[in-house]
Amino acid sequence: MNPAVSAVTDRIIERSRPSRAAYLALIERERETWIGRPSLGCANLAHAYAGTPEDREAMKADAGMNIGIVTAYNDMLSAHAVYYRYPELMKVWAREVGATAQVAGGVPAMCDGVTQGYPGMELSLFSRDTIALSTAIALSHGTFEGAALLGICDKIVPGLLMGALRFGHLPMVLIPGGPMPSGLANKAKAAVRERFATGEATREELLDSEIAAYHGQGTCTFYGTANTNQMMMEVMGLHMPGAAFVNPGTKLRQELTRAAVQKVAGLGWRGDDYRPLGHCVDERAIVNAAVGLLATGGSTNHLLHVPAIARAAGIVIDWEDFDRLSAAVPLIARVYPNGSADVNAFESAGGMPFVIGQLIDGGYLHRDIRTVGGADLRDYASKPVLKDDALAWERVGDSGDETILRPATAPFSPDGGMRILQGNIGRACIKVSAVERDRWIVEAPARVFADQLEVLEAFRQGTLEQDVVVVVRFQGPRANGMPELHKLTPCLGVLQNRGFRVALVTDGRMSGASGKVPCAIHCSPEALLGGAIGLVRDGDMLRVDAVNGTLDALVDPAEWATRESAPAPAPATGMGRELFGMFRGLADEAEKGASAVLAGAGL
Incomplete structure (x- = not known):
């Protein structure tokens, strides 16, 4: 071995x-x-x-x-x-x-x-x-x-x-x-999504594209x-x-x-x-x-x-x-x-x-x-x-296409591209296998949100047109069940395409289709439990560093130590979410699997 x-x-x-x-x-x-x-x-x-x-x-x-x-x-x-x-x-x-x-x-x-x-x-x-x-x-x-x-x-x-x-x-x-x-190629689908995010494609074009992909x-x-x-x-x-x-x-x-x-x-x-x-x-x-x-x-x-x-x-x-x-x-x-x-x-x-x-x-x-x-x-x-x-x-013999599969002796990368980030914001995960190497370190001002829809609105209003670390908090398992934030992928991708240095930091999840934008996810402890992601303020300089494995707010330590966490939003109701209050109350941290039933069973 x-x-x-x-x-x-x-x-x-x-x-x-x-x-x-x-x-x-x-x-x-x-x-x-x-x-x-x-x-x-x-x-x-x-x-x-x-x-x-x-x-x-x-x-x-x-x-x-x-x-x-x-x-x-x-x-x-x-x-x-x-x-x-x-x-x-x-x-x-x-x-x-x-x-x-x-x-x-x-x-x-x-x-x-x-x-x-x-x-x-x-x-x-x-x-x-x-x-x-x-x-x-x-x-x-x-x-x-x-x-x-x-x-x-x-x-x-x-x-x-x-x-x-x-x-x-x-x-x-x-x-x-x-x-x-196979239907419409995934990259072609992603391109239409980004065009729609910038108003260059109609809803009808987007729907036709999605149906051609998921057919x-x-x-x-x-x-x-x-x-x-x-x-x-x-x-x-x-x-x-x-x-x-x-x-x-x-x-x-x-x-x-x-x-x-x-x-x-x-x-x-x-x-x-x-x-x-x-x-x-x-x-x-x-x-x-x-x-x-x-x-x-x-x-x-x-x-x-x-x-x-x-x-x-x-x-x-x-x-x-x-x-x-x-x-x-x-x-x-x-x-x-x-x-x-x-x-x-x-x-x-x-x-x-x-x-x-x-x-x-x-x-x-x-x-x-x-x-x-x-x-x-x-x-x-x-x-x-x-x-x-x-x-x-x-x-099976040799790879039928070395642009897709390579032998372990001649890999695409010598490592698997998953890293743990640790710093004064907490402990998070990042997947860099689809991220260009020059994007593995992003240092930029924070824009802080408590909901992904707020991010989309800020993008539509043009207030994210800058180097930015988008922080979306109160998205952990105890806060709201830890939803994926895949809706952010097109707009963050557009910002990156425009030449800005962009990253996401969240105590929520990103999609299994996480791609080219560096995303520090599953940040623990989550904001609702007093995690330091709740201390970040708009304009703080953040450093997401997948090379050295760090995740830090570049804030004076004395000031950082005196900050109070942002207030948590009230639990959402509707769509049956209120029925899952017991699950939210019992769920443990992401690193243990974010499970209520396992925690409740004492496993």
């Missing part, structure tokens, strides 16, 4: 020793005392079997695994609309190997692309906790010996795992649906949080190998889903190949997720999600671990917003099999993890294909 990766892994193992031991004891106890079908009362079983009369006799015989399907289907979210027919097909495929399957429950799946910049976005991060709770409810019936989790997008996969890991004695598989075919079923084709989720499931070994980026509606996609159902049916404790989820997701798998994130230039949202997933399995990873890994792990992929290619081009160039093979060969990934789909992670360095309509896997 690469020495830095090995050292971080050891650091996480040592730090997690008590909590991981408690978790493993929990799932062992759950397996031994599981209120499974043989011990359920007859009335209980009758209720469980009543909805699926075609499988009732097989369930009564208890000869094979009953697989619980937890689905995030809805047809408002393009990536999840593909799941419409999955359960009925999965039941057929389960029967082919003597198993049965039932939809155990549904979980909400909201679309950040729809809510971005509007009040509903304040529910987005807490939807992850809601999904975790919904997953736990779905699996609580005690009638399943394994599970299949249907989810893809931003908060859905982390939420499914957070809930499912509390049932970690069960074998489980994540089943993706794949990306939509069908499947994940969006840029490398944001949804597609970073799929990358992570591959490097953690929780998919069938190579399943991440196969388009929906294809024979190959169908056969991968069939294989996933039939694979999990054979991984239960009754057989000789028991692979419970809680043992698959260990410290090495969590490090693999972080390494994959850094090597591919993935979404900053996973600096929240990876710690939260880890905590659900008794594992503690912090931003210092990410920072140390980032210094050692090479960037070997360029996918929009870190390049011009989309995920379909990434897949054509070699995709995840190429990435995994390169990172294993370089010593950056733990090969010896317990996976769902293979003997070890090396099996995920093979590409799924159809041979005479049967599913097979082939080893």
